[in-house]
Amino acid sequence: MVWAQRMLISVVMRKNWSFCKLGIDMSRAFDTVKRDVIVDVLRDAGASEDDIRIVQYLLSNTKLRVRVNSTFSEVFETLLGAFQGDSLSGKLFTLILAAALHHLRAVSDVPNPPISSFGLPTEMTYADDNDFLGTRMKDLESLYPIAKDVLQQWNLFVNDSKTEYTKIHVAAKSAKAPDGKPLRDNEPWRSSKLLGSLLCSNKDIDQRCSKGWQAFTKFEKVWLKGKKISLSRKLKLYEAQVVSVMLYNANSWTAKATMLKKLDITHRKHLRKILNIRWPVSVISNKTLYERCQTRPLSERVDEMRWRMFGHILRSDDNTPANISLVFAITMNNKVKGRLGSPRLSLLSLLMKDLNDRNLNMDTLEGLNEVKDIARCRQCWRNLL
Numbered sequence: 001m002v003w004a005q006r007m008l009i010s011v012v013m014r015k016n017w018s019f020c021k022l023g024i025d026m027s028r029a030f031d032t033v034k035r036d037v038i039v040d041v042l043r044d045a046g047a048s049e050d051d052i053r054i055v056q057y058l059l060s061n062t063k064l065r066v067r068v069n070s071t072f073s074e075v076f077e078t079l080l081g082a083f084q085g086d087s088l089s090g091k092l093f094t095l096i097l098a099a100a101l102h103h104l105r106a107v108s109d110v111p112n113p114p115i116s117s118f119g120l121p122t123e124m125t126y127a128d129d130n131d132f133l134g135t136r137m138k139d140l141e142s143l144y145p146i147a148k149d150v151l152q153q154w155n156l157f158v159n160d161s162k163t164e165y166t167k168i169h170v171a172a173k174s175a176k177a178p179d180g181k182p183l184r185d186n187e188p189w190r191s192s193k194l195l196g197s198l199l200c201s202n203k204d205i206d207q208r209c210s211k212g213w214q215a216f217t218k219f220e221k222v223w224l225k226g227k228k229i230s231l232s233r234k235l236k237l238y239e240a241q242v243v244s245v246m247l248y249n250a251n252s253w254t255a256k257a258t259m260l261k262k263l264d265i266t267h268r269k270h271l272r273k274i275l276n277i278r279w280p281v282s283v284i285s286n287k288t289l290y291e292r293c294q295t296r297p298l299s300e301r302v303d304e305m306r307w308r309m310f311g312h313i314l315r316s317d318d319n320t321p322a323n324i325s326l327v328f329a330i331t332m333n334n335k336v337k338g339r340l341g342s343p344r345l346s347l348l349s350l351l352m353k354d355l356n357d358r359n360l361n362m363d364t365l366e367g368l369n370e371v372k373d374i375a376r377c378r379q380c381w382r383n384l385l
Helices: 002-014 034-043 047-058 089-107 135-155 201-218 220-224 231-246 255-273 286-293 296-314 321-335 349-355 365-375 378-385
Strands: 019-025 123-126 129-134 166-169
Touching: 002 019, 002 166, 002 321, 002 349, 002 365, 019 135, 034 047, 034 089, 089 123, 089 135, 129 135, 166 201, 201 231, 201 255, 220 231, 255 286, 255 296, 286 296, 296 321, 296 349, 296 365, 296 378, 321 349, 321 365, 365 378
Parallel strands: none
Antiparallel strands: 019 129, 019 166, 123 129
């Protein structure tokens, strides 16, 4: 979902085009689903009677207790909601939300399937986060009360406080923010958060470095215990608890080398602390640091993550929002007039450069199909890495 929207931002950055987004979030979504409705939708979707009986059995006799501090309430039976924390609850919620969205398309102007007449994906959903996309904010504003009413009919309740309208555009050079500063390169959408990531790659990298330090500080005692914990174990823990935070959704970053350098600097500072190397008492070169920790710069891993994620997108179903966004971006790249000035860095341009370095191209939809044929062979794609 993040990759798809950053691909659409590629069009905004390079062409005279913009789009709008309505982001809605449900309150206590998993807890409000009606179980009899789950069974009805499963039956309508063609599930077998055996499957339906299994789901009915798993959802029956659900008993809960409320805890306030150290005091527990009496046990009571609940007839609403899907379990949370297991492998089934997410699928059951997705089933109900898909049915509700299908209902919404039937009573509104949202196309079914959710793709506009010119190829823009108009819906993107992950769990209970749902984004509606369009080119006019007025259309999304009129859609909101309809969506809220339809979802409520399915016992899904929109959280008004988390509803967000966003316009993704490049401001004019003369445009000013309320504080009098230039608005270009500081548009509000750049700080818009989607599933924990900021849409602007530069701002997201700054946030990732900050969150990386927070995660690193939580394990301060581990790094300082010296010989009690082996270096290899410390580095494994660091990789799992800190690097994973710093590289979250890095597969769609479109940042210049100067921004990625900030990521590498933060990474090296962490490694030096783990090794207890403190300037000016002790000094170690960057090359020796990486060799000793058996790692490499995070910026190199970002390039690798982008290539691997691109392969996953190419192998995914053609009707996924990410694939639709990719086709839309390539089509717009050939049809719409570009912005004046030097081309801006974007996810599409980065991927095209990655392909050109391997004597491939996807300047056209025919070229994209050829690249998809290569990506279907996972080993072939890994070899190109």
